[in-house]
Amino acid sequence: MTMLIPPGKYIDATSDFGFKRLFGCEPNKPLLIAFLNDIFIGKHKIKDVVFLKNEHQGEDKNTAKVILDISCVDDQGNYFLVELQCTDQKFFKDRCLYYSSRFISDLAPKGGVDLWKYELPPLYVIAVMDRFSFEDNLPGQYIRRVSLMDNETGKEFYNKLGFIYIQLAAFDKAEDDLKTDLEQWLFVIKHLSKFVDIPRFVKRPIFKIAEVAALTKEERMLYETSLKDKWDRQNQLDFAVETAVEKAVEKERDKAAMEIKEALSRVEQERQRAEQAEAAAKEQILATARNFKNMNISLADIAKATGLSIEDIERL
DSSP: OOOOOOSSSBOOTTSHHHHHHHHSSGGGHHHHHHHHHHHHTTSOOOOOEEEOOSEEOOSSTTSOOEEOSEEEEETTSOEEEEEEEOSOOTTHHHHHHHHHHHHHHHHSOSSOGGGOOOOOOOEEEEEEEOSOOOTTOOTTOOEEEEEEEOTTTOSEEEEEEEEEEEEGGGOOOOGGGOOSHHHHHHHHHHHGGGOSSOOTTOOSTHHHHTBGGGOOHHHHHHHHHHHHHHHHHHHHHHHHHHHHHHHHHHSOHHHHHHHHHHHHHHHHHHHHHHHHHHHHHHHHHHHHHHHHHHTTOOHHHHHHHHOOOHHHHHHO
């Protein structure tokens, strides 16, 4: 069988598999803790996290379920939802708000509601955006920290809900220009699959974890599927944009503008189908884990083969 993995020593950290391998499994939890601490720059000093379930069912059959990339809670009761988004989405900000709302809803007690005082724990949504960024960034801005503000005073109104958008497409610093630990993280995440030598600033064992040669046969298959999904989505977007631009040159401005709108609509439909396919792939991983569990395979081996946390497997 022809291998899809391109030449290189290390996995693509901006693929679904690669991102979760680095930050979303129990053995590599210290990497996630370090990454979160560098994102919050002292606001939170996280010593430990517990991975939570990533799938949240709708309230009924007509409500869409939410499948998160990484969700966890730290030792101080702060909750974190970490998402990798590889392609642009028209209502991406709305999606982040919806995910946070559904997660908050699941935190509410299901019994004794009359005794509940509506006190909520802090929740932070961290979106790592690959290949696209917000158009209204300030020059050189690659991270947006968003919270509920008082428009009259300009001060923070509510400090227990935050959205952090990390835009890799807007992060263009060279290795010699990196000044902070967070910048070093983003440099590694963005360029990991292209590295030949380990950058001199790296002190954590991330590269041993990220070696393609260290993947098992099952992990390699999952990685290939993840890469193919990523490439397919990007090729669809690139082709749609290129086609629209070519037609815009050949035809009148108003007519070309309409065709661009239609092309982008098709891209949105393809993106939705791709998301459905990604959700189906995640469902397949869960089904595989269930089968392995029924075969009395150890939880550690199942976690290694599927990329799921032991806690998620125990809930199956």
